[in-house]
Amino acid sequence: MPNRSLAFDPAGFDSFSFVNIERTDETGEVVFHYRLNGPAPRDFAERIVFALPEDGDADWDSAASVLPLLGAVLGLSYYKAAAPPRYEIAVDGLAEPGVAFLRDAIHFGLGEFAYRAGLPGLLDVDITVSRPLARVDEPKEIAQDRINRPLVPLGGGKDSVVSVESMRYVGLDVTQFSVNPNVVMQRVASASGLPFVSARRILDPALFEANASGALNGHVPVTAMVSLIAVAQAKLLGLGPVVMSNESSAAEATMMWDGVPVNHQWSKSLDAEVLLASAIEAQTGERGGYFSLLRPFTELRIARKFAQTAGYDTSIVSCNRAFRISGAEPGWCGECAKCQFVFLAFSPFMSRERLMGIVGVDMFDNEDLIDGFRSLLGLGNHKPWECVGEEAESTVALSHAARSDDWREAAVVRALVADSPEIAQGDADIERALFEDRPAVAVPPLYEEARRALE
Numbered sequence: 001m002p003n004r005s006l007a008f009d010p011a012g013f014d015s016f017s018f019v020n021i022e023r024t025d026e027t028g029e030v031v032f033h034y035r036l037n038g039p040a041p042r043d044f045a046e047r048i049v050f051a052l053p054e055d056g057d058a059d060w061d062s063a064a065s066v067l068p069l070l071g072a073v074l075g076l077s078y079y080k081a082a083a084p085p086r087y088e089i090a091v092d093g094l095a096e097p098g099v100a101f102l103r104d105a106i107h108f109g110l111g112e113f114a115y116r117a118g119l120p121g122l123l124d125v126d127i128t129v130s131r132p133l134a135r136v137d138e139p140k141e142i143a144q145d146r147i148n149r150p151l152v153p154l155g156g157g158k159d160s161v162v163s164v165e166s167m168r169y170v171g172l173d174v175t176q177f178s179v180n181p182n183v184v185m186q187r188v189a190s191a192s193g194l195p196f197v198s199a200r201r202i203l204d205p206a207l208f209e210a211n212a213s214g215a216l217n218g219h220v221p222v223t224a225m226v227s228l229i230a231v232a233q234a235k236l237l238g239l240g241p242v243v244m245s246n247e248s249s250a251a252e253a254t255m256m257w258d259g260v261p262v263n264h265q266w267s268k269s270l271d272a273e274v275l276l277a278s279a280i281e282a283q284t285g286e287r288g289g290y291f292s293l294l295r296p297f298t299e300l301r302i303a304r305k306f307a308q309t310a311g312y313d314t315s316i317v318s319c320n321r322a323f324r325i326s327g328a329e330p331g332w333c334g335e336c337a338k339c340q341f342v343f344l345a346f347s348p349f350m351s352r353e354r355l356m357g358i359v360g361v362d363m364f365d366n367e368d369l370i371d372g373f374r375s376l377l378g379l380g381n382h383k384p385w386e387c388v389g390e391e392a393e394s395t396v397a398l399s400h401a402a403r404s405d406d407w408r409e410a411a412v413v414r415a416l417v418a419d420s421p422e423i424a425q426g427d428a429d430i431e432r433a434l435f436e437d438r439p440a441v442a443v444p445p446l447y448e449e450a451r452r453a454l455e
C-alpha cells in the first residue's frame with residue numbers, strides 16, 4: 001500500500017468509480033469497491049455484514065436487487081474525500097430512478113458538506129453508467145404474507161420508539177433493526193421486548209487515513225445509507241416494508257446559501273423519501289417497500305406521542321455524540337444542539353422530574369447554553385448543523401416553558417424571554433398548525449391506523 005502515507009490532495013482526482021460488488025452468501029458479507037481516479041488512484045472498500053435467517057433460507061435474489069443502489073449511495077463517504085466532477089457507476093443493475101436519487105443525494109445530501117468544506121456551490125456531478133441499467137417493469141404490490149411484518153430501524157432515540165409502539169398497538173408484527181447497534185440501541189430494543197436484528201457496517205480505515213492527511217470531509221446523507229441497508233436486510237429475511245421514523249420537520253432547511261436551501265437532514269426529508277422509495281421500487285419491482293410512519297408529524301407532536309409511552313425513559317438517548325464510530329460515551333451529553341432541542345421538545349409534555357430523569361441535567365438552567373437555544377429559535381445566524389426541529393417548534397416549546405411553574409425562572413427561559421418578550425404570550429395559531437397533519441406518502445390501512453395511535 002505505497003500511497004497510504006502520502007498527503008491526500010483532493011485536486012489530484014478527476015473522477016470516482018463504484019467498481020464492483022463482492023458477496024459471500026454463507027456469511028452475509030457484502031463488500032463494495034470504489035476508486036478515486038487520477039495519476040495516483042486510491043481504492044476503498046466498505047463492508048456490510050447482514051443478519052442471516054436462523055433457518056438458513058436467505059432470499060439473496062431479492063436482496064441482491066438493492067445492492068447496486070446501496071453501493072452507489074454508500075460510495076458517497078469516499079466520493080466526498082475529493083468530490084471530483086464525475087461519478088462513474090461500473091456495476092450492473094442500477095435502474096434509472098436510482099441514478100436520479102444518487103444525483104440528488106450528491107446535490108442536496110452533500111449540501112452541508114459542500115458549504116462547510118468551502119466548495120463553490122452545491123455539487124452538480126456528471127453521473128455516468130458504464131454498465132447496462134436495470135430494466136424497470138411495472139411494480140407489484142408487496143406480498144400479503146409480508147405486508148404486516150415491517151422491519152423498523154431503531155436509532156436509539158425517541159422517534160423510532162414512537163413508531164415501534166404505534167405499530168405494536170395496532171397488531172403489526174414488528175422486527176426491530178439497527179446498523180452497528182451500540183449499547184443504547186440494544187437497550188431500547190430490549191425495552192420493547194420485540195425481535196431485534198442487526199447488521200454491521202465497516203467503513204474502510206483508509207478513509208480515516210485519507211481524512212487525516214488532507215481529504216475533504218463532512219456530513220453525508222446517512223439516513224439514506226441506513227435505509228438502504230435496512231431494505232436489503234428486510235429482503236434477505238423475507239420481511240415486509242422498511243418503516244422509518246422520519247418526521248415532517250426534517251424538511252426545514254438548516255440555512256440558505258446564495259438562495260439555495262442547505263439541509264443537514266436532507267435524507268430524512270419528504271423529498272428524499274419519495275425519490276428513494278421510487279428508486280427502491282425500481283430496483284426491487286415491488287411497491288410500498290419503504291416509507292416513514294412519522295412523516296405527517298412535527299417533532300413536537302412526536303415528543304407528545306413519546307410522552308404517552310412507558311418503559312423507555314431510561315433507555316433512549318437522542319444525543320448524536322453517543323453514536324460516533326470510535327464508541328463515545330453512550331449517554332446524553334446535555335449540552336449539544338440535539339440534546340437542547342429534545343429537552344425543549346419534551347418540556348411541554350413532561351414534568352420536570354420526568355424530563356430530568358431522561359436527560360439527567362437541567363439544560364434550561366445552564367447559562368452557557370443560552371446562545372444555543374437562541375439558534376434553535378431562529379434568533380441566531382441559522383439553525384445548528386444538527387437533527388433539530390423547526391424554529392417555530394422551538395419557539396412554541398419555549399413559550400410553554402415561559403408559562404410553566406417548573407421552568408419560568410430558569411436562566412435560559414428568562415434570557416430568551418428578555419430578548420423577545422412576545423414569546424411568553426405564545427401563539428395559538430402557530431401552535432395549532434404544528435399539531436395538524438403534514439403531507440405524507442399514503443400507507444396501507446393498518447399503518448395508517450398506527451399513525452393515529454398514541455394521541
Ligand SMILES: CC(=O)N[C@H]1[C@@H](OP(=O)(O)OP(=O)(O)OC[C@H]2O[C@@H](n3ccc(=O)[nH]c3=O)[C@H](O)[C@@H]2O)O[C@H](CO)[C@@H](O)[C@@H]1O[C@H](C)C(=O)N[C@@H](C)C(=O)N[C@@H](CCC(=O)O)C(=O)O
Binds near residue numbers: 207265266
Ligand atoms: C455521530 C455523528 O454525529 N457523526 C458526525 C460527525 O462525525 P465524526 O467525525 O465526529 O464521527 P463519526 O460519525 O464516528 O465519523 C468518523 C468519520 O467517518 C466518516 N464517515 C462516517 C459515517 C459515514 O456514513 N460516512 C463517513 O464518511 C467521516 O469522514 C467522519 O469524519 O461529523 C461528520 C461530519 O459533519 C458527520 O457526517 C457525522 O455524522 C454521521 C454520518 C452520522 O451518523 N450522523 C447522524 C447521527 C446524523 O447526523 N443523523 C441525522 C440525519 C442526517 C441525514 O440527512 O441523514 C439525523 O439524525 O437527523
Ligand SMILES: Nc1ncnc2c1ncn2[C@@H]1O[C@H](COP(=O)(O)OP(=O)(O)OP(=O)(O)O)[C@@H](O)[C@H]1O
Binds near residue numbers: 153
Ligand atoms: N444506526 C441505526 N440503525 C438503524 N436505524 C437508524 C440508525 N440510526 C438512525 N436510524 C433511523 O434513522 C431515522 C432517523 O434517525 P433519528 O436519529 O432521527 O431517529 P431516532 O434515533 O429514532 O430519534 P431521535 O430523533 O430522538 O434521535 C430513524 O428512522 C432511525 O430509527
